[in-house]
Amino acid sequence: MRWSEIGEEACSVARTVSVIGDRWTLLILRDGFLGIRRFDDFQARLGVTRHILADRLRKLVAAGVLAKTRYEDRPARYDYRLTPKGLALHPVLLALVHWGDTHMADGKGRPLVLRHKGCGCDFTPVTVCSRCAEPIAARDVRVRPGPGARRAV
Amino acid sequence: MRWSEIGEEACSVARTVSVIGDRWTLLILRDGFLGIRRFDDFQARLGVTRHILADRLRKLVAAGVLAKTRYEDRPARYDYRLTPKGLALHPVLLALVHWGDTHMADGKGRPLVLRHKGCGCDFTPVTVCSRCAEPIAARDVRVRPGPGARRAV
DNA sequence: CCTCTTGAGTTCCAAAACAGAACTCACATA
DNA sequence: TATGTGAGTTCTGTTTTGGAACTCAAGAGG
Numbered sequence: 001m002r003w004s005e006i007g008e009e010a011c012s013v014a015r016t017v018s019v020i021g022d023r024w025t026l027l028i029l030r031d032g033f034l035g036i037r038r039f040d041d042f043q044a045r046l047g048v049t050r051h052i053l054a055d056r057l058r059k060l061v062a063a064g065v066l067a068k069t070r071y072e073d074r075p076a077r078y079d080y081r082l083t084p085k086g087l088a089l090h091p092v093l094l095a096l097v098h099w100g101d102t103h104m105a106d107g108k109g110r111p112l113v114l115r116h117k118g119c120g121c122d123f124t125p126v127t128v129c130s131r132c133a134e135p136i137a138a139r140d141v142r143v144r145p146g147p148g149a150r151r152a153v
Numbered sequence: 154m155r156w157s158e159i160g161e162e163a164c165s166v167a168r169t170v171s172v173i174g175d176r177w178t179l180l181i182l183r184d185g186f187l188g189i190r191r192f193d194d195f196q197a198r199l200g201v202t203r204h205i206l207a208d209r210l211r212k213l214v215a216a217g218v219l220a221k222t223r224y225e226d227r228p229a230r231y232d233y234r235l236t237p238k239g240l241a242l243h244p245v246l247l248a249l250v251h252w253g254d255t256h257m258a259d260g261k262g263r264p265l266v267l268r269h270k271g272c273g274c275d276f277t278p279v280t281v282c283s284r285c286a287e288p289i290a291a292r293d294v295r296v297r298p299g300p301g302a303r304r305a306v
Numbered sequence: 307c308c309t310c311t312t313g314a315g316t317t318c319c320a321a322a323a324c325a326g327a328a329c330t331c332a333c334a335t336a
Numbered sequence: 337t338a339t340g341t342g343a344g345t346t347c348t349g350t351t352t353t354g355g356a357a358c359t360c361a362a363g364a365g366g
Contacts, residue, residue: 012253100165109300119285132272147262
């Protein structure tokens with residue numbers, strides 16, 4: 001199967017992966033959430049080649065995750081900022097950060113500390129059930145085919 | 154920068170991406186959470202070429218996300234199952250599924266429905282603050298360098 | 307005994323993606 | 337006129353994929 005085909009699968013993970021399932025794309029999003037907007041800033045922070053960066057930004061814009069806006073005329077200058085669809089990826093990034101902090105630590109402590117403005121405390125993200133608000137573990141979830149399924153699980 | 158170097162960054166996202174930031178790896182994990190364990194089952198479901206699958210499974214085992222166990226002797230047969238470290242990726246997968254359901258839907262409804270055994274209801278995952286239990290939005294989070302940081306954010 | 311099947315891979319080749327560096331283009335400043 | 341900046345594109349050679357066939361060990365069928 002080709003990369004270009006996986007977005008057509010009847011699976012939300014496959015569709016999501018078709019948009020963000022790339023090392024550079026995930027790092028671009030990380031920097032996007034940290035406030036990076038300009039081409040050269042992404043390039044300098046990521047160390048990605050300019051060619052690949054241009055390609056990934058184009059794809060993220062096409063997917064509606066980033067919006068390219070002209071922030072200056074003469075000379076024309078553009079930046080890339082997260083759309084509402086892009087901002088909705090925040091839980092994904094929080095989950096990645098938390099897993100990395102917990103399972104890929106190097107003994108020097110967390111590279112970043114997250115503070116919740118709502119309560120003023122440093123926090124870690126917790127995934128809970130939308131119905132009962134209890135934390136969810138892998139064993140607590142039963143999966144079954146939904147209306148959009150094409151095959152049995 | 155090469156793929157092999159990004160795991161050394163002082164960033165939990167980069168370290169996490171160095172392990173799971175690959176289209177096939179994420180789909181392997183998806184199937185792992187759905188109970189797939191054997192080489193040929195992964196291959197048939199994913200449509201990935203066998204040597205890429207062998208490579209990704211090897212890397213996931215090396216990273217401690219999957220464990221390769223002999224489930225039969227004579228002939229020797231092995232399977233791959235999630236370790237506790239791998240099971241800890243569950244929130245990442247839930248976040249990916251939820252984003253795909255919400256933002257990549259094709260109008261046919263959700264491919265999978267998740268039921269929480271704890272309360273017996275179909276649910277969606279919600280990311281909340283570990284301190285105040287309120288849902289977290291991107292705008293509610295302030296990020297600052299932690300003890301493991303190597304540079305200012 | 308000989309062939310077929312299953313599970314878990316490995317090997318080979320061509321096609322695609324990538325890294326690194328240099329180059330373009332439009333304007334701005336010294 | 338020379339230098340710099342932002343946002344890319346082009347060129348070249350190396351890696352990584354995709355696709356298909358092949359290996360190996362053992363059990364099953366005839």
